[in-house]
Amino acid sequence: MIVTSNKGKFLEYYQLFRENGFELKHYNLKYPEEQLGSIDEVARRSLYYLTGIIKEEFFIDDSGLFIDSLNGFPGVYSSYVQSTIGNKGILKLMRNETNRNALFKTSIAYYDGDIHIFNGETRGLISTEERGKNGFGYDPIFIPYGEEMTYAEMETIEKNRISHRYKAAMELMNYLKKKKI
Ligand code: ITT
Secondary structure (H helix, E strand, O other): OOEEEOOOHHHHHHHHHHHHHOOOOOOOOOOOOOOOOHHHHHHHHHHHHHHHOOOOOOHHHHEEEHHHOOOOOOOHHHHHHHHHOHHHHHHHHHOOOOOOEEEEEEEEEEEOOOOOEEEEEEEEEEEOOOOOOOOOOOOOHHEEOOOOOOOOOOOHHHHHHHOOHHHHHHHHHHHHHHHOO
C-alpha cells in the first residue's frame, strides 16, 4: 500500500507495480512532513510517524527538485515552493540563468516491520517556459537529459521509463521480489 495525498504519484506507481505483477492499494492521506536536511530523512521521519497509525506493510514517497544554479533549492522545500511561487516563480528566478541543470530525487520509505529506504535520481534541465499538460507539480518545466520533451509532454508510460520515481520503485520491487522467494 502507498500512502500519499498526490493522485499523480499514485497513478505512476500503480502502473509500475502492475507491469511488474504487483497490485497496489492507495491510502489517500496527507501526513505531516518535517523539513529536515535531506529527503531521505524526511521520508524516514514521516514513515516512522505513520507506523503508529498504519498496521500493515506500506510505503511513502518523498520527492524533490534540486536546481544547481539555486544551490539545490527548492529541494526539501519543493512542496511549499510549488504551492506558493509555483513553476512560474521558478522560471522567474532563473530568467537570465544559463546553467539550467537540475536533479529530481525520490526517496521511498517502506515499512515491513523494519524501515527500508530506496532512492532514485534523474538529471535534467529546467525549461525556459512551461510545456505540457500531463503529470503534476514540476513536470511542465523539467526536461530529462537526452530528451526534448518535458515530463508533462510525456505520457505516464514514457515518464515511467526514465523518471526518478521509476528508479526508486524498481529498487523497492526488486526487494519485494527477493522477499517472495
Ligand atoms: P505526498 O507527500 O502526500 O505524497 P506531495 O505532493 O506533497 O504528496 P512530495 O512532498 O514528495 O509530495 O512532493 C514535493 C513537491 O514536488 C510537490 O509539489 C510535488 O507536486 C512535486 N513533485 C514530486 N514528484 C514530482 C514529479 O515526479 N514530477 C513533478 N513534480 C513532482
